[in-house]
Amino acid sequence: MAEVVLRDLVKTYAGATVRATDEVSLEVADGEFMVLLGPSGCGKTTLLRMVAGLELPDSGQIVIGDQDVTYLEPRRRNLSMVFQSYAVFPNKNVAENIGFGLRVRGTPAAEVRRKVEWAADLLQLSPYLDRYPAKLSGGQRQRVAVARAIVMDADVLLMDEPLSNLDALLRLSFRAELKKLVGELGTTTLYVTHDQVEALSLGDRVAVMREGRIAQCDAPTAVYDDPANEFVGGFLGSPPMNFLTGTVERDGSKLDLGGQSLAVPHALSTFAGRTLKLGVRPEAIEVAGGDGALQGELQVLEPLGSSALLTTEICGQPVKVQAPPTFRAEPGGSLSLRIPPEACRWYDPETSLLLE
Ligand code: ATP
Secondary structure: OOOEEEEEEEEOOOOOOOOOEEEEEEEEOOOOEEEEEOOOOOOHHHHHHHHHOOOOOOEEEEEEOOEEOOOOOHHHOOEEEEOOOOOOOOOOOHHHHHHHHHHHOOOOHHHHHHHHHHHHHHOOOHHHOOOOHHHOOHHHHHHHHHHHHHOOOOOEEEEEOOOOOOOHHHHHHHHHHHHHHHHHHOOEEEEEEOOHHHHHHHOOEEEEEEOOEEEEEEOHHHHHHOOOEHHHHHHOEOOEOEEEEEEEOOOOOEEEOOOOEEEOOHHHHHHOOOEEEEEEOHHHOEEOOOOOOEEEEEEEEEEOOOOEEEEEEEOOEEEEEEEOOOOOOOOOOEEEEEOOHHHOEEEOOOOOEEOO
16 A cells, blocks of 8 residues: 655646646545546546556656656556446456456466455455356446456556446445445545545545646545635535625625625625625525525425425525425515525635635
8 A cells, every 4th residue: 555646747738738737736645545526628537647657747746655656657556447448358257357467467376366256255246257248237347347456456546437337326336335345445546536426425535626736635525515716616516506796895794795685704804895705505595584584586496306406596696595305485486595604605706715
């Protein structure tokens, strides 16, 4: 096992005008499960491929354990990779597939057999060791690819969207299995996905990427509850965080949203006379009257089974509210909405950074 340290990694592909990764620095602790999350094209795969040695950075440094591996050949980095397209050999059975890398490495047959049986047991593949991939389900094939990676005893496990070819149900069950497995193995892991639920579920920490940079790297609850900037708040969550813009009143105590106002924390009273953005998660807004409640107009109500999703407007600004599943009201009417002070996150509209 080993820690992975990335320092100022810059990569621009030939002919490209923008950097695929732009001075990315990241430290993954020994045994940590780090997820790289972000929209398509933000540089996740490029970063992973540089760690694997399949791409070389223009500048920057990659250290695994105590070795600088920046320009080292892939096979000398002692890492295993699992790709999105579960590349299993169709003409080899499950046992041969799992043991392939070990045999190439010249591992004695008895040792190969022992490790294949260990991995097959962990991934519930023992009954299928003699089967060929054509007779396996997608989930079983993907488990073969994971088994093949873990038998290598690598210092670092790299996974690029390993669940994305599975259907929704299989994904869900395999996600939990993978979490359990990686927890047991304790191998340092870098895991790429664009699926936020997967990222929050699996990661010890999640590095949210945007345009070749890391927008925030923290524990799942921290990136969700305290997005460091508007991008992260607007990327995580389904629906994502609401943002309301207003002007802080002259005495610094309230935010005027355009006819209705909301208390501003004392620490932000220096923003008096300036604009501020309020970020609030849809599930944190209560449909309730009382002190400080705002009036919103209900436009659409979508019953979603476990909740009711409301599309509303407050002072002409769109706001999504996640209400209890039994909530019913007629669209077009008015609603009292309470935004609890503890659920408010405040952003500087100029920098889009979290203030409070
Ligand atoms: P996705 O989730 O769609 O796989 P990603 O976050 O993994 O995206 P990358 O594949 O790392 O993103 O791509 C980052 C940027 O580099 C993108 O703008 C992409 O178009 C560009 N890019 C990736 N591979 C190449 C390549 N081989 N040649 C030229 N440009 C590339």
